[in-house]
Every structure is written in C-alpha cells, then in structure tokens.
Amino acid sequence: MSHSQPKRTDLTVRLERALLAGVVLPDEPVDGDERLAELEQLAETAGARVVGSITQRRTSPDPSHFIGRGKARELRELAGAENAHVIIFDHDLTPAQLRNLEEATDVKVVDRSELILDIFATHARSSAARVQVELAQLEYTLPRLRRMWTHLSRIEGGIGTRGPGEQQLEVDRRRVRRRISDLKRRLASIEKRRASEVGRRDNEFCASIVGYTNAGKSTLMNAVTGAGVRVEDKLFATLETRTRHWDLPGGRRVLLSDTVGFIRNLPHHLIASFKATLEEAKNADLLLHVVDASHHEAEHQIEAVNSVLEELGCAGSRILIVLNKYDAVEDLAHFNVLAAAHPGAVVISAATGDGLQGLARAVAEEMSQGVMEVKVSLPASEGRLYALVRQRGNVLSEGLTGERIQMRLRISRPDIERIRRSFPSLEILPDSPDVLEDAQAW
Ligand SMILES: Nc1nc2c(ncn2[C@@H]2O[C@H](COP(=O)(O)OP(=O)(O)OP(=O)(O)O)[C@@H](O)[C@H]2O)c(=O)[nH]1
Numbered sequence: 001m002s003h004s005q006p007k008r009t010d011l012t013v014r015l016e017r018a019l020l021a022g023v024v025l026p027d028e029p030v031d032g033d034e035r036l037a038e039l040e041q042l043a044e045t046a047g048a049r050v051v052g053s054i055t056q057r058r059t060s061p062d063p064s065h066f067i068g069r070g071k072a073r074e075l076r077e078l079a080g081a082e083n084a085h086v087i088i089f090d091h092d093l094t095p096a097q098l099r100n101l102e103e104a105t106d107v108k109v110v111d112r113s114e115l116i117l118d119i120f121a122t123h124a125r126s127s128a129a130r131v132q133v134e135l136a137q138l139e140y141t142l143p144r145l146r147r148m149w150t151h152l153s154r155i156e157g158g159i160g161t162r163g164p165g166e167q168q169l170e171v172d173r174r175r176v177r178r179r180i181s182d183l184k185r186r187l188a189s190i191e192k193r194r195a196s197e198v199g200r201r202d203n204e205f206c207a208s209i210v211g212y213t214n215a216g217k218s219t220l221m222n223a224v225t226g227a228g229v230r231v232e233d234k235l236f237a238t239l240e241t242r243t244r245h246w247d248l249p250g251g252r253r254v255l256l257s258d259t260v261g262f263i264r265n266l267p268h269h270l271i272a273s274f275k276a277t278l279e280e281a282k283n284a285d286l287l288l289h290v291v292d293a294s295h296h297e298a299e300h301q302i303e304a305v306n307s308v309l310e311e312l313g314c315a316g317s318r319i320l321i322v323l324n325k326y327d328a329v330e331d332l333a334h335f336n337v338l339a340a341a342h343p344g345a346v347v348i349s350a351a352t353g354d355g356l357q358g359l360a361r362a363v364a365e366e367m368s369q370g371v372m373e374v375k376v377s378l379p380a381s382e383g384r385l386y387a388l389v390r391q392r393g394n395v396l397s398e399g400l401t402g403e404r405i406q407m408r409l410r411i412s413r414p415d416i417e418r419i420r421r422s423f424p425s426l427e428i429l430p431d432s433p434d435v436l437e438d439a440q441a442w
C-alpha cells in the first residue's frame with residue numbers, strides 16, 4: 001500500500017499494525033531472538049499490533065539504511081503484504097537512516113528510543129513525569145527535524161511555493177528550542193522541590209528498589225508496605241517514585257522507594273530527564289536490586305541495570321540482589337547458576353510472599369553494618385541533634401565542656417553519615433577510628 005501523506009508527524013504506534021526489524025551484529029551479548037521478543041513486548045506495551053518481523057545478520061550496520069538495501073526492499077514488500085503502517089527498528093537510527101528507510105519502505109519508521117519514549121509519554125501521569133518525558137522527546141527529536149522539513153516541503157511544494165521548507169524548519173527548530181528551555185526551567189523547580197523533600201528524610205534509613213522493567217519491583221513494594229502501587233505484566237508500568245515506610249520485624253523502620261524500571265540501552269535523554277526521579281536511588285543508603293530470576297536473560301538484565309546505575313552515579317552504593325519470581329522458575333539448573341553468581345542474594349517470590357522474612361532480616365543486617373565507636377561534639381543548644389544522636393546511637397559516655405557536649409557512642413556508619421549531612425554542627429573528633437578520615441571529606 002502507498003502512503004502519500006507525511007509519516008513522521010506523529011511517532012505514536014498505538015493501534016497500528018507494526019513490523020519489527022532487527023540486525024544481529026557480532027559480539028552482542030543478548031541473542032537476536034531474545035531482543036526481538038523484548039522489542040515485541042515494548043511494541044505491544046506501546047499499543048501496536050505486531051504482524052511480522054525481519055532480522056538480518058551483518059558485520060556492521062549499513063551507514064545509509066542500517067539494514068542492507070535488499071532487506072529494505074523486502075521490508076517494503078512485507079509491509080505491503082501485511083498491511084503494516086509502521087516499522088519498528090530494534091536499534092537507534094540516525095536521522096539520515098530514518099529518512100532513507102522511510103523513502104525505501106514507504107511507511108513510517110520508528111527507532112527503539114522513539115518507541116520507549118512513546119511508552120513513557122503514554123504512561124506518564126504526574127506533571128513531573130510528563131515534563132521529563134516531553135523534554136526527552138524534544139531533545140531526541142530536534143536533530144531529526146530535517147525529516148519534518150522533507151514532509152513540509154513536500155506539502156508546501158504542492159501548492160507552488162519555492163523553498164519555504166528551510167524557513168519552516170528554522171521556525172520549527174526555534175519553537176522546539178524555546179519549549180525545551182521552558183521545560184528545563186520547570187524541571188529545575190521540580191528538582192529543587194524534590195531536593196528539599198529528600199532533605200527532610202535525612203534522618204531515616206532509605207532503601208530504593210531498582211531493577212529491570214517487569215522484574216516485580218512494585219509487587220515487592222506492595223507486599224512489604226501495602227502501598228497499592230499499580231502492578232502489570234507490561235514494561236514500564238511504573239514511572240513515578242512512590243515512597244512508603246516498611247516496618248521490619250524487630251522494630252526498625254525503612255523508608256522504601258519504588259521507581260521506574262530500567263532496560264537495556266535506556267535512551268540517554270530519558271536517563272538525563274529522569275535524574276530527578278531517580279535521585280531517590282542515588283541518595284539511598286541501600287539499593288534492593290530486584291531481578292526476575294525466572295527470566296532466561298536475567299544475568300544480562302542485571303548487567304543492563306548496573307550500567308544504568310553507573311550512569312546515574314550510584315556505582316558505589318550498597319546493593320542487595322533480590323532474586324524474585326522464584327515460584328515461576330522452570331529451569332532450576334539455570335537458576336542455580338544465577339544464584340551461585342550472586343552469593344549474597346536473597347531469594348523471594350514477591351507474589352506469594354515466600355522469602356520476605358529473609359529479605360527483612362538481610363535489610364536489617366545491612367542497617368546495622370559497620371557499627372563503630374566514635375567521639376562527637378555538638379552544641380548543647382541543638383536539642384534536635386542531641387535527641388537524634390541519642391536515638392540512633394548507643395551512648396557510652398557523655399560530658400559537657402563549655403557550650404558543647406562530647407559523647408562517645410556506638411553507631412552505624414550510615415546513621416552517623418546521615419546525621420552529619422543534616423547537621424553540619426555535629427563535629428566528629430579526630431581520635432575516632434576509620435570513618436573519620438573520610439568524615440573530614442564529607
Ligand atoms: N510468578 C510471579 N510473578 C510475579 C512476581 N512478582 C511480580 N510478578 C509479576 O510480574 C509482573 C510485573 O510486576 P511489577 O511489580 O509490575 O514489576 P515492576 O518491576 O514494578 O515493573 P515496571 O514498573 O513495569 O518496571 C506482574 O505481572 C506481576 O504480577 C513473583 O514473585 N512471581
């Protein structure tokens with residue numbers, strides 16, 4: 001079938017019949033079928049109906065069409081035969097490749113980042129998430145506006161004008177740039193607000209649930225806190241951070257956050273825009289890295305999550321691996337390899353509740369990690385600080401010198417770090433052990 005109207009005025013694939021296209025390059029960790037299966041899940045999450053797929057093995061992408069020209073012709077025929085309106089590529093394409101592919105196939109072409117951005121745009125509920133997604137979309141779109149110009153010039157050329165396309169493109173670009181700076185301003189104020197919220201939580205132990213999309217993060221959140229977060233067998237069901245208290249047996253309390261899931265090659269602009277949302281993870285005392293242990297690509301998903309964490313600046317955080325969906329494990333040998341590779345991991349089923357007590361124990365242990373003896377000094381007038389130190393630490397001795405109170409106490413490293421962050425007037429005396437060297441640098 002032939003489409004004479006512009007194809008990329010609208011990148012959404014909702015309700016459209018879609019073909020998937022993938023290229024298998026050497027040295028890619030995840031195999032082609034698995035990647036196409038994930039792309040199919042993404043396409044369906046975005047609302048498309050997948051009607052066929054094509055893959056090609058290549059040593060490197062074709063610079064002009066990504067796939068070979070012959071394959072592009074094959075795609076055109078298949079699109080015609082299957083009455084497809086869109087071809088979704090399992091890669092990110094350059095603006096030129098997109099343009100060439102649309103010309104060669106005569107249908108709309110969408111790349112993997114655009115597809116993920118479309119899903120995020122559809123799922124974003126809060127105003128913060130909407131701003132973040134729109135910003136990511138515009139930043140990804142701006143360098144691709146050339147194609148819009150092609151379409152615009154085609155339309156305007158039809159009514160007999162010469163060269164207005166270039167002008168229109170300039171107008172479009174300016175409009176987009178203005179919108180981008182407007183969104184950035186709004187995002188900055190959201191970030192400021194969030195930072196002050198995070199600041200208020202400084203005296204609590206914060207744990208963030210992170211993990212590949214669909215790993216069961218929200219199910220875990222609901223199971224331990226009764227939060228009522230939406231759970232779905234869909235990618236990117238959660239786009240907003242939810243935070244709730246989790247009371248551990250034994251009386252300790254954790255502030256637990258559930259947030260957006262990660263995926264292999266998460267579009268870079270999206271990570272940048274979601275930094276504010278993902279800030280929780282960055283400031284957390286502990287990350288619970290939830291893994292779908294029943295998935296055959298679990299190990300690659302762990303790696304993908306680790307690389308996003310690195311990009312977010314969380315590489316140095318304490319991480320507890322949580323192997324979830326144990327109830328759904330079919331290949332026990334495969335599971336055993338996974339478990340053996342992560343000896344400190346806790347095995348659970350968030351859906352049935354199995355293993356949650358063990359998880360609570362492991363978290364409690366993390367909380368009391370690194371208990372040490374320190375000497376501190378604080379102004380006698382700071383009643384709140386004094387109360388907090390007494391509540392968190394185990395006071396061994398205490399004395400008053402002038403206007404300051406000196407204390408020797410046993411306290412966990414995360415606790416003393418947190419208190420110190422919120423109360424700069426707390427002084428850690430130099431003859432305290434190890435922490436204190438780093439303490440000077442805080
Ligand atoms: N069998 C089984 N299914 C589970 C378990 N935990 C979660 N699920 C299912 O896995 C799917 C995804 O669960 P979610 O909790 O939404 O996953 P998520 O990690 O929050 O996903 P996103 O927010 O989309 O990134 C749902 O269909 C859950 O019912 C489990 O322990 N066992």
Ligand SMILES: [Mg+2]
Nearest residue numbers: 217218237238
């Ligand atoms: Mg979720």
